[in-house]
Amino acid sequence: MLKSLWAMLVLAFVTAPAWAVEVASLYTAQVPLDQEADDARDRAYEAALIEVLLRVSGSELSADAERVELLFPNPASYVVRFRPGPDDTLWVSFDGKAIEDVLRRSGQTVWGGDRPLTVIWLAVDWGQGEREIISADDPQRRVDAARSIDRNRLLRQRILDSAERRGLPIVFPLLDTVDLQNVSFSDIWGGFDEALLAASQRYEANSILVGRIRPGSGQRNRWSYYFGGEERSWNGEPEVVLNRVGDLLADEFAISGNAALERIDLIIAGIDSIEAFAAVQKLLSATNLIENFIIAEVEGDRIRYRVEALGGAERLGRALRFNGLIEQNGFDGDRPGRDPLDRTLEFFYSP
Numbered sequence: 001m002l003k004s005l006w007a008m009l010v011l012a013f014v015t016a017p018a019w020a021v022e023v024a025s026l027y028t029a030q031v032p033l034d035q036e037a038d039d040a041r042d043r044a045y046e047a048a049l050i051e052v053l054l055r056v057s058g059s060e061l062s063a064d065a066e067r068v069e070l071l072f073p074n075p076a077s078y079v080v081r082f083r084p085g086p087d088d089t090l091w092v093s094f095d096g097k098a099i100e101d102v103l104r105r106s107g108q109t110v111w112g113g114d115r116p117l118t119v120i121w122l123a124v125d126w127g128q129g130e131r132e133i134i135s136a137d138d139p140q141r142r143v144d145a146a147r148s149i150d151r152n153r154l155l156r157q158r159i160l161d162s163a164e165r166r167g168l169p170i171v172f173p174l175l176d177t178v179d180l181q182n183v184s185f186s187d188i189w190g191g192f193d194e195a196l197l198a199a200s201q202r203y204e205a206n207s208i209l210v211g212r213i214r215p216g217s218g219q220r221n222r223w224s225y226y227f228g229g230e231e232r233s234w235n236g237e238p239e240v241v242l243n244r245v246g247d248l249l250a251d252e253f254a255i256s257g258n259a260a261l262e263r264i265d266l267i268i269a270g271i272d273s274i275e276a277f278a279a280v281q282k283l284l285s286a287t288n289l290i291e292n293f294i295i296a297e298v299e300g301d302r303i304r305y306r307v308e309a310l311g312g313a314e315r316l317g318r319a320l321r322f323n324g325l326i327e328q329n330g331f332d333g334d335r336p337g338r339d340p341l342d343r344t345l346e347f348f349y350s351p
Contacts, residue, residue: 023113023167026055027096030085041082041090045075048092052099055167057108058250059243071102104257111167111254112288116206116227116322118170118245120159121196123188125214126151131185134159135175155213155238162239166246171203178202188212193224193231206322209245211238228252253319259310261291263343266305266316268325270349277303280349289319317345326350 029051033044049072054062061067072078081093103110122134134156156172163170173179182199186192189212200208207227214221223234223241227248234241271277280303284293289309297304309316321327328346 023055023115023169025164026113026167027052027094027099028092030089030091033084033088033090035088042076044090045079045082045092048090049075049078049094051165052094054165056096056099056111057103058111058254059247061108071106071108072099107257109250109254109256110288111250114286114288114319114323115167115169115253116249117204118163118168118207118209119200119203119205120170120172120209120211121183121188121200122155122159122172122211122213123185124152124155125189125212125217127214127217131189133175133183133185133188134172136172137174159238159242162242166242168242168246168249170209171205173199173203191224193226197226207245207249209241211241213238255289255310255315259315260312261308261310262312264307264309264313264316265296265344266293266307266320267302267344267346268305268349269302269328269347271303272301276349276351279351283320283323283325287316287319287323289316313343313345320345320347 029048031044031047031051034040037043050062050068053068078094078098079092080095083091085091100110120134123131124134125131132152134152159170173183179199183195187195188210193210196210197208207225210224210226212222220235221237221241223236225232225234225241225245225248232248234244236244268280271280284290284305284307289311291308291310293305293307295303296306307316317327325347326349328348
């Protein structure tokens with residue numbers, strides 16, 4: 001058993017399938033650069049830092065200029081790389097670890113890079129009988145439909161830019177044969193969201209945003225958002241709605257710097273191969289709530305880990321569910337939550 005476990009440990013970091021959607025560019029921003037200003041670069045650093053704080057700590061801190069200046073009096077000291085971008089912009093990359101340390105010490109919230117994927121079903125009524133669903137790529141159309149392709153692309157890009165600004169991983173449907181067999185424009189526009197929820201399973205998305213837009217009509221855009229077994233209804237422009245999604249998910253997943261570090265027993269079954277072991281090790285290493293973990297016991301296909309995690313067992317359990325593990329006890333949608341004093345989690349690994 002010890003030899004087998006040692007072999008697993010050697011290979012654990014060689015290869016493993018990705019489970020969580022990880023946003024790798026949280027601490028990088030591209031901002032306008034005023035070439036005529038005396039302190040152009042310093043101003044760009046300040047603007048880039050605000051963009052980064054919006055992603056990793058939420059809108060409350062990023063909108064508080066005095067608080068940001070108090071926490072980060074010299075943004076340039078956190079810059080690790082920068083380079084000119086197109087159209088008078090500056091690309092800036094910060095030291096994420098150093099920024100996180102400041103946020104945690106000051107009791108601010110920190111939202112790591114492992115974030116739930118949102119699939120967006122967006123129906124657009126352009127008027128005069130022209131209706132479409134925004135897809136992951138431009139549909140095949142006739143040459144005389146170039147105007148429709150352009151406005152489709154512009155609307156999609158607006159949403160992609162807003163999602164990037166908040167650090168939200170999103171995906172539009174492929175609208176291939178599989179999607180078109182299960183979802184129609186009428187399903188989205190008419191609010192038959194059960195079909196959309198079923199069709200979203202193929203994208204392995206943890207949150208689903210449904211939009212109905214009629215540009216230039218004066219009619220309010222209608223949005224439905226599904227996450228964590230709850231439905232929310234909103235109105236507004238895509239940028240406003242993406243900000244609401246970002247705030248909601250940040251409230252759910254961000255960890256306060258004041259959160260206590262708790263020791264938890266984590267049992268994971270279904271680890272029946274080197275590949276499975278490697279995947280689980282990588283998953284635990286990538287979960288931002290986990291500060292440390294060790295293997296305490298191996299029995300058959302079950303490994304008991306001793307984990308030190310921020311936010312306690314309930315928060316860790318929620319993070320692991322969204323990272324693809326199947327929970328064997330505790331909260332499961334319709335059942336009451338676990339005993340708050342229980343420090344044991346049981347999960348099953350299923351690739």
